[in-house]
Amino acid sequence: MESYLLANAESVVARARAGDEGALEELYRAFEAPVYNLARRICRTTEDAEDVLQETFFEVCRSIGRYREEGSLWGWVRTIAASKALMRLRRNKYRDTDELQEDVVGHRREDTALRMDLEAALERLSETSRAVVWLHDVEGYTHEEIAGMMGKTPSFSKSQLARAHQRLRRWLGEEVEV
Amino acid sequence: MTHLSMEALLSLREAGLEPGDASAREHLDTCLACRAELDRLHQRVARIRALPALRPSRDRWPQLSGRLRVARRAHRHRMAGLIGLAAAASIAVAVLVGPHTEVANGGEQEIEAAMARSQALETALSQYHPEQRMLDGRTAGIAQELEDRIARVDRELEMAELLERQQPKDDQLLKLWRERVGLLDALVDVHVTRASNVGL
Numbered sequence: 001m002e003s004y005l006l007a008n009a010e011s012v013v014a015r016a017r018a019g020d021e022g023a024l025e026e027l028y029r030a031f032e033a034p035v036y037n038l039a040r041r042i043c044r045t046t047e048d049a050e051d052v053l054q055e056t057f058f059e060v061c062r063s064i065g066r067y068r069e070e071g072s073l074w075g076w077v078r079t080i081a082a083s084k085a086l087m088r089l090r091r092n093k094y095r096d097t098d099e100l101q102e103d104v105v106g107h108r109r110e111d112t113a114l115r116m117d118l119e120a121a122l123e124r125l126s127e128t129s130r131a132v133v134w135l136h137d138v139e140g141y142t143h144e145e146i147a148g149m150m151g152k153t154p155s156f157s158k159s160q161l162a163r164a165h166q167r168l169r170r171w172l173g174e175e176v177e178v
Numbered sequence: 179m180t181h182l183s184m185e186a187l188l189s190l191r192e193a194g195l196e197p198g199d200a201s202a203r204e205h206l207d208t209c210l211a212c213r214a215e216l217d218r219l220h221q222r223v224a225r226i227r228a229l230p231a232l233r234p235s236r237d238r239w240p241q242l243s244g245r246l247r248v249a250r251r252a253h254r255h256r257m258a259g260l261i262g263l264a265a266a267a268s269i270a271v272a273v274l275v276g277p278h279t280e281v282a283n284g285g286e287q288e289i290e291a292a293m294a295r296s297q298a299l300e301t302a303l304s305q306y307h308p309e310q311r312m313l314d315g316r317t318a319g320i321a322q323e324l325e326d327r328i329a330r331v332d333r334e335l336e337m338a339e340l341l342e343r344q345q346p347k348d349d350q351l352l353k354l355w356r357e358r359v360g361l362l363d364a365l366v367d368v369h370v371t372r373a374s375n376v377g378l
Contacts, residue, residue, distance in 0.1 A: 019250070021243060028239050033231060040232040054238050054245075061246050090315040091322055118225055137223045151314050162185040165219065169184075174218050 006030040009073050016064045024061050031074060032057075035081045038139065041122075042085040042131045044092075052088050056081040079149075082135060086149055089127045121171040129164040132157055182212045187219055252332045285348035292355035299362040308369045317368060324365040331358045 006012060006027070015023035032053065039052035059080050067076050122130055128150075135141045135149070136157070143157040150157070169175060182190075186202045206212050313321060335354045 021246075024246065025239060025243065028242065032238075033233055036234045037231045046235065049232075050234055050236075050238060053234060054242050057238075057242055058245060058249075061242075062249070087318055087322060091319050118229065122226070122229075133226065138227050151318075158185060158188070162183070162188055165188065165222070166184050168222060169218070172222070174222070 006073060010069075013064060013067065013069070013073065016061070024064075027060060027064075027077075028057050031060075031077045034074070035077065038078065038081050038134070039085045039088075041134045041138070042082075042127070043088055044127060048088050048092065049085075052081065052084045055084045055088075059084070078139065082139070082141070083149055086131060089131065116171045116173075118168075118172065121168050124171065125164055125167065129160050129167075132160040133164045133168075136161055181209065182206070182215070184219075187212070187216050190216065191219070191223075248333065248336050252336060285352060289348060289352050289355055292352065292359050295359045296355060296362055299359065299366055303362070303366055303369065306366075306369055313369075321365060321368050324361050324368065328358060328361045328365070331361065 012023050012026050012030075016027055035056050036049055036053045039056070040046065040049035043049045043052060056077070060077055067073070116124070122133070125133065131150075132146055135146050136143065141149075143154040143161075146152075146157040147154045182202055182205060186198065189199060190202055190206070206216065308321070331354055335351070335358070338350050338354055
Protein backbone atom coordinates (compact mmCIF):
# COMPACT_ATOMS: atom_id res chain seq x y z
CA MET A 1 0.00 0.00 0.00
CA GLU A 2 1.38 3.33 -1.01
CA SER A 3 1.32 6.00 1.66
CA TYR A 4 1.28 9.70 1.01
CA LEU A 5 2.90 12.13 3.36
CA LEU A 6 2.32 15.79 3.95
CA ALA A 7 5.28 17.78 5.21
CA ASN A 8 4.47 19.57 8.49
CA ALA A 9 1.17 17.70 8.66
CA GLU A 10 0.55 18.66 12.30
CA SER A 11 0.90 22.37 11.68
CA VAL A 12 -1.13 22.20 8.44
CA VAL A 13 -3.94 20.36 10.26
CA ALA A 14 -3.86 22.87 13.14
CA ARG A 15 -4.11 25.78 10.71
CA ALA A 16 -6.85 24.02 8.72
CA ARG A 17 -8.83 23.52 11.92
CA ALA A 18 -8.61 27.25 12.53
CA GLY A 19 -10.12 27.82 9.08
CA ASP A 20 -6.93 28.92 7.31
CA GLU A 21 -7.79 28.60 3.64
CA GLY A 22 -4.12 28.26 2.67
CA ALA A 23 -3.83 25.19 4.89
CA LEU A 24 -6.98 23.68 3.40
CA GLU A 25 -5.48 24.14 -0.04
CA GLU A 26 -2.25 22.47 1.13
CA LEU A 27 -4.30 19.47 2.23
CA TYR A 28 -6.06 19.41 -1.12
CA ARG A 29 -2.83 19.65 -3.10
CA ALA A 30 -1.17 16.92 -1.03
CA PHE A 31 -3.90 14.33 -1.50
CA GLU A 32 -5.66 15.40 -4.68
CA ALA A 33 -3.86 12.89 -6.94
CA PRO A 34 -4.25 9.73 -4.79
CA VAL A 35 -7.87 10.56 -3.96
CA TYR A 36 -8.69 11.07 -7.64
CA ASN A 37 -6.86 7.87 -8.59
CA LEU A 38 -8.81 5.85 -6.02
CA ALA A 39 -12.10 7.42 -7.12
CA ARG A 40 -11.37 6.88 -10.82
CA ARG A 41 -10.40 3.26 -10.27
CA ILE A 42 -13.71 2.63 -8.49
CA CYS A 43 -16.09 4.85 -10.51
CA ARG A 44 -16.96 4.27 -14.14
CA THR A 45 -16.53 7.82 -15.45
CA THR A 46 -14.11 10.71 -15.01
CA GLU A 47 -17.07 12.95 -14.14
CA ASP A 48 -18.04 10.71 -11.23
CA ALA A 49 -14.42 10.55 -10.08
CA GLU A 50 -14.14 14.35 -10.16
CA ASP A 51 -17.35 14.67 -8.17
CA VAL A 52 -16.01 12.18 -5.62
CA LEU A 53 -12.79 14.20 -5.43
CA GLN A 54 -14.73 17.35 -4.64
CA GLU A 55 -17.12 15.68 -2.20
CA THR A 56 -14.19 14.07 -0.40
CA PHE A 57 -12.37 17.34 0.16
CA PHE A 58 -15.54 19.19 1.05
CA GLU A 59 -16.01 16.59 3.78
CA VAL A 60 -12.30 16.71 4.77
CA CYS A 61 -12.39 20.50 5.12
CA ARG A 62 -15.66 20.46 7.05
CA SER A 63 -14.66 17.68 9.45
CA ILE A 64 -10.92 18.29 9.91
CA GLY A 65 -11.78 19.18 13.53
CA ARG A 66 -12.87 15.59 14.06
CA TYR A 67 -9.61 14.08 12.76
CA ARG A 68 -8.13 12.50 15.88
CA GLU A 69 -4.54 11.98 14.64
CA GLU A 70 -4.62 8.35 15.77
CA GLY A 71 -3.84 7.04 12.30
CA SER A 72 -2.17 8.62 9.32
CA LEU A 73 -3.76 11.67 7.77
CA TRP A 74 -3.77 9.93 4.39
CA GLY A 75 -5.53 6.92 5.95
CA TRP A 76 -8.28 9.21 7.24
CA VAL A 77 -8.65 11.06 3.93
CA ARG A 78 -8.59 7.78 2.00
CA THR A 79 -11.41 6.28 4.06
CA ILE A 80 -13.57 9.33 3.36
CA ALA A 81 -12.72 9.05 -0.35
CA ALA A 82 -13.51 5.32 -0.46
CA SER A 83 -16.87 5.90 1.28
CA LYS A 84 -17.76 8.72 -1.12
CA ALA A 85 -16.81 6.59 -4.15
CA LEU A 86 -18.88 3.64 -2.90
CA MET A 87 -21.78 5.98 -2.18
CA ARG A 88 -21.53 7.26 -5.74
CA LEU A 89 -21.76 3.68 -7.05
CA ARG A 90 -24.87 3.08 -4.99
CA ARG A 91 -26.46 6.32 -6.14
CA ASN A 92 -25.79 5.69 -9.80
CA LYS A 93 -27.10 2.13 -9.53
CA TYR A 94 -24.88 1.00 -12.34
CA ARG A 95 -25.86 -2.32 -13.81
CA ASP A 96 -23.24 -4.97 -13.36
CA THR A 97 -23.17 -5.57 -17.08
CA ASP A 98 -20.38 -8.12 -17.27
CA GLU A 99 -22.10 -10.30 -14.69
CA LEU A 100 -25.39 -10.10 -16.52
CA GLN A 101 -23.69 -11.12 -19.71
CA GLU A 102 -21.95 -13.97 -17.94
CA ASP A 103 -25.27 -15.19 -16.61
CA VAL A 104 -26.83 -15.06 -20.05
CA VAL A 105 -24.09 -16.64 -22.11
CA GLY A 106 -22.98 -19.08 -19.47
CA HIS A 107 -19.56 -20.49 -20.09
CA ARG A 108 -19.35 -19.86 -23.80
CA ARG A 109 -16.87 -17.11 -23.13
CA GLU A 110 -14.48 -19.54 -21.51
CA ASP A 111 -14.00 -21.26 -24.84
CA THR A 112 -13.10 -17.99 -26.49
CA ALA A 113 -9.48 -17.08 -26.47
CA LEU A 114 -9.76 -13.74 -24.73
CA ARG A 115 -6.74 -11.67 -24.08
CA MET A 116 -7.16 -8.14 -22.85
CA ASP A 117 -4.77 -5.72 -21.33
CA LEU A 118 -5.05 -5.21 -17.61
CA GLU A 119 -6.73 -1.80 -17.79
CA ALA A 120 -9.42 -3.11 -20.14
CA ALA A 121 -9.97 -6.20 -18.01
CA LEU A 122 -10.37 -4.13 -14.83
CA GLU A 123 -12.73 -1.79 -16.65
CA ARG A 124 -14.82 -4.77 -17.69
CA LEU A 125 -15.36 -5.96 -14.12
CA SER A 126 -18.56 -4.95 -12.38
CA GLU A 127 -18.29 -1.79 -10.26
CA THR A 128 -18.61 -3.79 -7.06
CA SER A 129 -15.96 -6.33 -8.03
CA ARG A 130 -13.56 -3.66 -9.23
CA ALA A 131 -14.06 -1.67 -6.03
CA VAL A 132 -13.29 -4.75 -3.92
CA VAL A 133 -10.18 -5.57 -6.00
CA TRP A 134 -8.90 -2.02 -5.70
CA LEU A 135 -9.66 -1.55 -2.01
CA HIS A 136 -8.24 -4.96 -1.04
CA ASP A 137 -5.33 -5.56 -3.41
CA VAL A 138 -4.10 -2.01 -3.88
CA GLU A 139 -5.26 0.07 -0.92
CA GLY A 140 -4.77 -2.77 1.55
CA TYR A 141 -8.17 -2.77 3.26
CA THR A 142 -9.21 -6.02 4.95
CA HIS A 143 -12.38 -7.83 3.97
CA GLU A 144 -13.91 -6.75 7.28
CA GLU A 145 -13.16 -3.08 6.52
CA ILE A 146 -14.50 -3.36 2.97
CA ALA A 147 -17.63 -5.08 4.24
CA GLY A 148 -18.13 -2.24 6.73
CA MET A 149 -17.82 0.40 4.02
CA MET A 150 -20.15 -1.45 1.64
CA GLY A 151 -22.70 -2.46 4.22
CA LYS A 152 -22.12 -6.12 3.33
CA THR A 153 -20.52 -9.14 5.00
CA PRO A 154 -16.82 -10.11 4.86
CA SER A 155 -17.89 -13.27 2.98
CA PHE A 156 -19.43 -11.06 0.29
CA SER A 157 -16.16 -9.17 -0.07
CA LYS A 158 -14.16 -12.43 -0.26
CA SER A 159 -16.41 -13.99 -2.87
CA GLN A 160 -16.40 -10.78 -4.97
CA LEU A 161 -12.59 -10.77 -4.90
CA ALA A 162 -12.37 -14.46 -5.86
CA ARG A 163 -14.84 -14.02 -8.74
CA ALA A 164 -13.00 -10.94 -9.92
CA HIS A 165 -9.66 -12.77 -9.99
CA GLN A 166 -11.18 -15.74 -11.81
CA ARG A 167 -12.43 -13.37 -14.48
CA LEU A 168 -9.24 -11.36 -14.70
CA ARG A 169 -7.28 -14.61 -15.03
CA ARG A 170 -9.49 -15.66 -17.93
CA TRP A 171 -9.62 -12.29 -19.65
CA LEU A 172 -5.89 -11.81 -19.35
CA GLY A 173 -5.30 -15.18 -20.99
CA GLU A 174 -3.56 -16.60 -17.93
CA GLU A 175 -5.46 -19.89 -17.88
CA VAL A 176 -3.30 -22.94 -18.38
CA GLU A 177 -4.25 -26.57 -18.81
CA VAL A 178 -3.52 -28.69 -15.71
CA MET B 179 -6.36 -34.37 -7.87
CA THR B 180 -8.50 -31.45 -6.68
CA HIS B 181 -6.74 -28.15 -7.02
CA LEU B 182 -7.14 -25.14 -4.74
CA SER B 183 -10.00 -22.75 -5.49
CA MET B 184 -9.35 -19.07 -6.16
CA GLU B 185 -10.84 -18.26 -2.76
CA ALA B 186 -8.41 -20.69 -1.08
CA LEU B 187 -5.46 -19.22 -2.98
CA LEU B 188 -6.51 -15.71 -1.99
CA SER B 189 -6.88 -16.65 1.66
CA LEU B 190 -3.26 -17.91 1.62
CA ARG B 191 -2.22 -14.32 0.89
CA GLU B 192 -3.99 -12.99 4.00
CA ALA B 193 -2.06 -12.37 7.19
CA GLY B 194 -4.13 -14.58 9.52
CA LEU B 195 -4.71 -18.33 9.19
CA GLU B 196 -8.24 -19.26 8.23
CA PRO B 197 -9.75 -22.71 8.78
CA GLY B 198 -8.52 -24.87 5.93
CA ASP B 199 -5.34 -22.86 5.33
CA ALA B 200 -3.11 -25.54 6.89
CA SER B 201 -4.38 -28.24 4.55
CA ALA B 202 -4.19 -25.79 1.62
CA ARG B 203 -0.53 -25.17 2.43
CA GLU B 204 0.11 -28.89 2.59
CA HIS B 205 -1.49 -29.26 -0.84
CA LEU B 206 0.62 -26.41 -2.15
CA ASP B 207 3.81 -28.22 -1.09
CA THR B 208 3.01 -31.10 -3.37
CA CYS B 209 1.13 -29.44 -6.27
CA LEU B 210 3.14 -27.64 -8.94
CA ALA B 211 -0.01 -26.39 -10.71
CA CYS B 212 -1.38 -24.66 -7.60
CA ARG B 213 2.02 -23.13 -6.81
CA ALA B 214 2.11 -21.75 -10.34
CA GLU B 215 -1.45 -20.41 -9.92
CA LEU B 216 -0.47 -18.70 -6.67
CA ASP B 217 2.55 -17.15 -8.41
CA ARG B 218 0.30 -15.85 -11.19
CA LEU B 219 -2.03 -14.39 -8.56
CA HIS B 220 0.89 -12.59 -6.89
CA GLN B 221 2.06 -11.28 -10.25
CA ARG B 222 -1.42 -10.11 -11.24
CA VAL B 223 -1.82 -8.18 -7.99
CA ALA B 224 1.65 -6.66 -8.45
CA ARG B 225 0.68 -5.55 -11.97
CA ILE B 226 -2.56 -3.98 -10.71
CA ARG B 227 -0.62 -2.10 -8.03
CA ALA B 228 1.86 -0.89 -10.63
CA LEU B 229 -0.80 0.65 -12.88
CA PRO B 230 -0.10 4.32 -13.56
CA ALA B 231 -1.80 6.85 -11.31
CA LEU B 232 -4.73 8.61 -12.99
CA ARG B 233 -4.95 12.36 -12.53
CA PRO B 234 -7.85 14.81 -12.79
CA SER B 235 -7.98 16.72 -16.05
CA ARG B 236 -8.65 20.08 -14.39
CA ASP B 237 -8.02 21.88 -11.13
CA ARG B 238 -11.09 21.59 -8.90
CA TRP B 239 -9.71 23.70 -6.02
CA PRO B 240 -11.19 27.07 -7.15
CA GLN B 241 -14.68 25.52 -7.29
CA LEU B 242 -14.20 23.72 -3.98
CA SER B 243 -12.87 26.77 -2.14
CA GLY B 244 -15.86 28.81 -3.41
CA ARG B 245 -18.23 26.16 -2.11
CA LEU B 246 -16.44 26.12 1.26
CA ARG B 247 -16.72 29.90 1.55
CA VAL B 248 -20.47 29.74 0.90
CA ALA B 249 -20.86 26.97 3.51
CA ARG B 250 -18.85 28.99 6.07
CA ARG B 251 -20.94 32.11 5.46
CA ALA B 252 -24.17 30.11 5.80
CA HIS B 253 -22.86 28.62 9.05
CA ARG B 254 -21.96 32.05 10.42
CA HIS B 255 -25.39 33.32 9.46
CA ARG B 256 -27.06 30.43 11.24
CA MET B 257 -24.98 31.09 14.35
CA ALA B 258 -25.92 34.75 14.20
CA GLY B 259 -29.54 33.67 13.89
CA LEU B 260 -29.21 31.62 17.06
CA ILE B 261 -27.87 34.63 18.95
CA GLY B 262 -30.66 36.69 17.42
CA LEU B 263 -33.18 34.19 18.69
CA ALA B 264 -31.89 34.59 22.24
CA ALA B 265 -32.34 38.33 21.87
CA ALA B 266 -35.80 37.79 20.39
CA ALA B 267 -36.70 35.54 23.29
CA SER B 268 -35.77 38.24 25.78
CA ILE B 269 -37.87 40.74 23.77
CA ALA B 270 -40.77 38.29 23.86
CA VAL B 271 -40.47 38.07 27.64
CA ALA B 272 -40.48 41.85 27.81
CA VAL B 273 -43.61 41.91 25.61
CA LEU B 274 -45.36 39.48 27.91
CA VAL B 275 -44.50 41.32 31.11
CA GLY B 276 -44.66 44.88 29.80
CA PRO B 277 -48.22 46.01 28.85
CA HIS B 278 -47.17 48.98 26.69
CA THR B 279 -44.33 47.47 24.61
CA GLU B 280 -44.63 47.15 20.81
CA VAL B 281 -44.87 43.66 19.36
CA ALA B 282 -41.76 42.75 17.31
CA ASN B 283 -42.04 42.04 13.60
CA GLY B 284 -43.67 38.59 13.22
CA GLY B 285 -41.84 37.68 10.00
CA GLU B 286 -38.39 38.26 11.48
CA GLN B 287 -39.28 36.27 14.55
CA GLU B 288 -40.46 33.38 12.46
CA ILE B 289 -37.24 33.45 10.45
CA GLU B 290 -35.20 33.49 13.64
CA ALA B 291 -37.24 30.61 15.04
CA ALA B 292 -36.66 28.62 11.82
CA MET B 293 -32.91 29.39 11.99
CA ALA B 294 -32.81 28.21 15.60
CA ARG B 295 -34.68 25.03 14.72
CA SER B 296 -32.29 24.45 11.80
CA GLN B 297 -29.28 24.94 14.08
CA ALA B 298 -30.73 22.60 16.72
CA LEU B 299 -31.31 19.89 14.11
CA GLU B 300 -27.78 20.26 12.76
CA THR B 301 -26.39 19.99 16.28
CA ALA B 302 -28.49 16.88 16.93
CA LEU B 303 -27.29 15.39 13.64
CA SER B 304 -23.61 16.12 14.28
CA GLN B 305 -23.85 14.60 17.76
CA TYR B 306 -25.22 11.48 16.12
CA HIS B 307 -21.99 11.24 14.01
CA PRO B 308 -23.69 10.03 10.82
CA GLU B 309 -20.37 10.03 8.96
CA GLN B 310 -19.13 7.23 11.23
CA ARG B 311 -22.15 5.01 10.64
CA MET B 312 -22.76 2.68 7.76
CA LEU B 313 -26.02 2.94 5.84
CA ASP B 314 -27.53 0.44 3.44
CA GLY B 315 -27.58 1.51 -0.19
CA ARG B 316 -31.15 2.75 -0.30
CA THR B 317 -30.90 4.74 2.93
CA ALA B 318 -27.56 6.22 1.88
CA GLY B 319 -29.15 7.30 -1.40
CA ILE B 320 -32.01 9.02 0.42
CA ALA B 321 -29.59 10.72 2.84
CA GLN B 322 -27.43 11.89 -0.07
CA GLU B 323 -30.47 13.24 -1.89
CA LEU B 324 -31.54 15.18 1.22
CA GLU B 325 -28.00 16.54 1.70
CA ASP B 326 -27.94 17.66 -1.95
CA ARG B 327 -31.27 19.43 -1.51
CA ILE B 328 -30.06 21.11 1.70
CA ALA B 329 -26.97 22.30 -0.20
CA ARG B 330 -29.25 23.71 -2.91
CA VAL B 331 -31.38 25.52 -0.31
CA ASP B 332 -28.16 26.92 1.24
CA ARG B 333 -27.13 28.32 -2.12
CA GLU B 334 -30.58 29.87 -2.58
CA LEU B 335 -30.42 31.31 0.94
CA GLU B 336 -27.05 32.81 0.17
CA MET B 337 -28.50 34.50 -2.90
CA ALA B 338 -31.68 35.58 -1.07
CA GLU B 339 -29.62 37.08 1.76
CA LEU B 340 -27.52 39.06 -0.71
CA LEU B 341 -30.67 40.40 -2.40
CA GLU B 342 -32.36 41.05 0.92
CA ARG B 343 -29.82 43.72 1.79
CA GLN B 344 -31.12 45.75 -1.15
CA GLN B 345 -34.78 44.78 -1.01
CA PRO B 346 -35.92 42.99 2.15
CA LYS B 347 -38.23 40.04 1.44
CA ASP B 348 -38.87 38.18 4.65
CA ASP B 349 -41.39 35.82 3.09
CA GLN B 350 -38.79 34.42 0.66
CA LEU B 351 -36.22 33.94 3.43
CA LEU B 352 -38.82 32.37 5.69
CA LYS B 353 -39.88 29.96 2.95
CA LEU B 354 -36.27 28.87 2.38
CA TRP B 355 -35.50 28.51 6.09
CA ARG B 356 -38.66 26.45 6.56
CA GLU B 357 -37.68 24.25 3.61
CA ARG B 358 -34.25 23.79 5.16
CA VAL B 359 -35.77 22.80 8.51
CA GLY B 360 -38.07 20.31 6.79
CA LEU B 361 -35.17 18.71 4.90
CA LEU B 362 -32.99 18.55 8.02
CA ASP B 363 -35.89 17.01 9.94
CA ALA B 364 -36.15 14.34 7.25
CA LEU B 365 -32.38 13.77 7.32
CA VAL B 366 -32.38 13.27 11.09
CA ASP B 367 -35.29 10.84 10.65
CA VAL B 368 -33.40 8.88 8.00
CA HIS B 369 -30.35 8.45 10.23
CA VAL B 370 -32.17 7.82 13.48
CA THR B 371 -34.77 5.46 12.01
CA ARG B 372 -32.06 3.43 10.42
CA ALA B 373 -30.17 3.35 13.71
CA SER B 374 -33.15 2.15 15.72
CA ASN B 375 -33.79 -0.56 13.14
CA VAL B 376 -30.38 -2.09 13.69
CA GLY B 377 -30.29 -1.41 17.40
CA LEU B 378 -27.33 1.00 17.40
